[in-house]
Amino acid sequence: MSVQPILAALRSFHCEHTSSKSRIFALVHHQEGPASLQAVLTCRQPELAQQAVGILHQAMGSSADAWKPESLEKLCAQLPDAPASSLRSAARHALAGVWPMAPGSFLKWEQVDGVVDGSEDNGGTGVRTRAVHTPSEARLADLAGPVIRVEVLREFHVHDQRAVLKAARSAGWEPLPNEDPEDDDPQDLVGAVLWLGQTDHAVQGADTVTDTAQGFRLRTEEGHEVADWSEEAVVADFGAGWRHAEAVRRAESANLSAQEQRLDFAALFPMEPPHCDDPECENEECQWQLTPRTADALYTELCVLADQAYDDSEELGDRPVVPDEDDGQWGVFAYLPKLTFAADLQWRRGFARAADDLAGDLKRGQSPEPTCTAEELALHVAMRDARDSVAEGDVTGDHRRLPRHRDDYDFGRCSTLFFQDTDVRMLYNARFDGIEERRGETNQHMGIGDLRSAEWFEPFLNVQARDPHRGYRR
Numbered sequence: 001m002s003v004q005p006i007l008a009a010l011r012s013f014h015c016e017h018t019s020s021k022s023r024i025f026a027l028v029h030h031q032e033g034p035a036s037l038q039a040v041l042t043c044r045q046p047e048l049a050q051q052a053v054g055i056l057h058q059a060m061g062s063s064a065d066a067w068k069p070e071s072l073e074k075l076c077a078q079l080p081d082a083p084a085s086s087l088r089s090a091a092r093h094a095l096a097g098v099w100p101m102a103p104g105s106f107l108k109w110e111q112v113d114g115v116v117d118g119s120e121d122n123g124g125t126g127v128r129t130r131a132v133h134t135p136s137e138a139r140l141a142d143l144a145g146p147v148i149r150v151e152v153l154r155e156f157h158v159h160d161q162r163a164v165l166k167a168a169r170s171a172g173w174e175p176l177p178n179e180d181p182e183d184d185d186p187q188d189l190v191g192a193v194l195w196l197g198q199t200d201h202a203v204q205g206a207d208t209v210t211d212t213a214q215g216f217r218l219r220t221e222e223g224h225e226v227a228d229w230s231e232e233a234v235v236a237d238f239g240a241g242w243r244h245a246e247a248v249r250r251a252e253s254a255n256l257s258a259q260e261q262r263l264d265f266a267a268l269f270p271m272e273p274p275h276c277d278d279p280e281c282e283n284e285e286c287q288w289q290l291t292p293r294t295a296d297a298l299y300t301e302l303c304v305l306a307d308q309a310y311d312d313s314e315e316l317g318d319r320p321v322v323p324d325e326d327d328g329q330w331g332v333f334a335y336l337p338k339l340t341f342a343a344d345l346q347w348r349r350g351f352a353r354a355a356d357d358l359a360g361d362l363k364r365g366q367s368p369e370p371t372c373t374a375e376e377l378a379l380h381v382a383m384r385d386a387r388d389s390v391a392e393g394d395v396t397g398d399h400r401r402l403p404r405h406r407d408d409y410d411f412g413r414c415s416t417l418f419f420q421d422t423d424v425r426m427l428y429n430a431r432f433d434g435i436e437e438r439r440g441e442t443n444q445h446m447g448i449g450d451l452r453s454a455e456w457f458e459p460f461l462n463v464q465a466r467d468p469h470r471g472y473r474r
Contacts, residue, residue, distance in 0.1 A: 001411040006030055006106070007098045009171035011199055013040065013090075015049050022049035024056075024086035026090065028099045029199075031172060033107045038099055043079060050085055051075055059094035061202060063163070067095055087346050097170040097204070139229050140220050147218045147226060151236035155210035156193050156203055163205025168192035212238060262398060265292035265298065268365035269455045271405050288413050295362050297390055298414075300399075300436045301382040302359035303366070309352035310474050318344045336377065337427035339436055340453045350457050350474060356473050357466055368418060371463045376424050376457040383411050421458070423448045 014037075016023045040056075045050055055072050072091050073152045076084035082168040091100050135354035140147060165175075165187060175188035214236075218224035227234045269292045276283070309332045321341040323335050331346060333340065340347075342452040354374040361368045370376040389395060390409050407413070415422070426432045426448075429463055435443050436451035443449075450458075459465035 006103075007100045007172060008036070008038075008101050008106075009202060010060065010093060010097050010099045011035075011051045012062075013094075015046070017046045017054055018051070020044070022046040024049055024052055026089075026093075026099050027372075028101065029171075030101065030106065036101070038101065038105065040090045041083040043083045048075065048078060055087075056090055058093045060097065061204070062095065063204075064095050071462075097167055098172070098419070108275060137447045138226075139224050140218055140224060143226075143388045148215055149218055150213060150215040151238075152213045153210055153236065153238050154197050154208065154212075154446065156197060156206040157209050158189065158193065158206045160205035161189060164189065164196065164203065164207075165192050167204040168195050172195060174292045214238065261318060263296075263363060265296045265299070265362075266291070266402055268362075270325070271403060274406065288407050288417075289405070289416065290367050290414070291408050292402040292408065293399065293404070293408045294386075294414065296399050296402060297386040297395070297409065298368065298382055299359055299362040301385040301389065302355045302362070302378070304385070305332065305378060305382055306352045306355035306359065306473070308350060309355060313345055313348035313352060314431075316348065317343075332381075337424075340456075343453055347456075348455065353380065353470075353472050354457070355382065357470075363369060369463060370419065371459050371466055372425055372453060372457050375420060377456075379418060380422075380425060383414060387411050421460075427451060 005268055008028035010026060010028055012027040014025050014027060016025065021044055023042045025037040026040050027035060029035050041052070043052075048116060055075060058071075069091070072088065076087055079087065133213060134143065139424055168191075173192055176191060178406075193203060193206060202208070218226065225231070269290055271289065271291060312332055318332065332351070333343075336351075351374050354372070355378040358368040358370070358375055358379055368379055370379055387409070428436055432442070434440055435448065436453075437443055438448075438450040443451075
């Protein structure tokens with residue numbers, strides 16, 4: 001009787017390239033032993049092998065109904081019959097999310113428990129395993145090397161329960177018996193997501209909401225102990241969520257009335273009722289106006305932006321912002337154009353003051369008028385945040401009590417009227433790298449001017465400059 005192959009969970013596909021050939025392997029996990037690489041096919045053209053891996057990854061992320069085999073067949077037509085047949089077979093396994101492992105093609109856990117190949121010391125040819133290096137019942141004090149604890153927090157929004165359960169079963173998961181699952185989880189959906197979420201790959205039928213980790217070294221002198229010997233439950237503290245922290249900071253900035261009387265934007269920006277409903281009417285009462293609600297939303301976001309920039313300036317100092325590493329840490333400066341990443345503390349404080357200056361315009365009942373490049377970008381950021389806050393309903397009760405008007409939150413019109421141009425936003429586009437240089441051909445052709453970060457606080461020539469001795473709010 002032939003032995004049935006084991007169905008292992010398929011995790012990924014990888015290429016190995018040499019001067020004479022390229023080979024594709026499948027990375028698979030299974031309960032009976034360690035992860036394994038399984039051969040898929042060999043071909044002579046490395047570019048075709050890379051295309052094959054890409055197609056197989058697409059198949060892994062697709063359902064059988066959504067899968068379109070045209071690209072697969074197009075590639076198979078370029079391969080000899082044998083590797084083409086292997087590629088089609090691999091694509092079928094990728095769609096199913098499992099890989100059949102023939103007997104003898106994998107190791108079982110009992111084969112790697114202890115020392116392999118009979119070696120009994122480090123001088124032999126055998127391979128020592130975890131059972132030798134790290135006794136299974138050792139306490140922290142018994143271990144010679146450092147012990148690092150890694151705490152991982154992952155949250156998944158399951159938008160298709162059937163797809164998640166199907167994917168988990170295909171990967172070798174079995175639900176708890178009927179009497180074991182919780183009342184609110186009869187299908188053991190938690191177990192299915194836990195099974196699928198143990199790798200870095202996407203969970204079919206679910207989206208990742210949170211994916212973060214932290215690590216630290218356990219120290220006996222500080223009372224630490226490995227989890228299995230811990231007298232107390234191991235508790236991981238990831239701190240407050242950054243969105244919550246941002247909401248608190250926004251609320252604190254919005255509630256400046258605790259120190260001073262809240263601005264009366266209804267009085268600062270009195271509304272004229274429209275003369276009629278005709279959008280083309282040229283009567284003065286029908287012209288667009290900056291309404292109390294729009295002014296209040298912009299003022300709040302400019303205050304938040306200034307406070308955030310002052311806070312981050314103090315903590316960041318003269319250190320440069322490092323892309324990717326600092327995303328989410330510096331709420332303002334990691335999201336400015338990359339040419340500002342090397343700015344110093346004084347420059348960053350200047351950007352904070354630019355937001356304050358624009359908020360001051362609104363505080364005086366005037367439309368915010370950027371007088372330099374820094375103020376232009378600060379106003380762009382504040383308008384974006386104000387639009388998001390309004391869309392998400394993140395406004396205070398005082399704001400809701402302001403009178404309504406048909407021009408409320410018309411940030412498109414604000415953009416048209418408040419800015420002389422939007423050249424500064426081109427700095428976010430990699431296509432325009434170097435455009436900040438006044439002497440550059442594109443810059444001169446478009447008449448952009450000097451957008452280097454050192455020039456961001458130079459006043460525009462066609463507006464009244466701010467008082468150079470006005471100082472900083474903090």
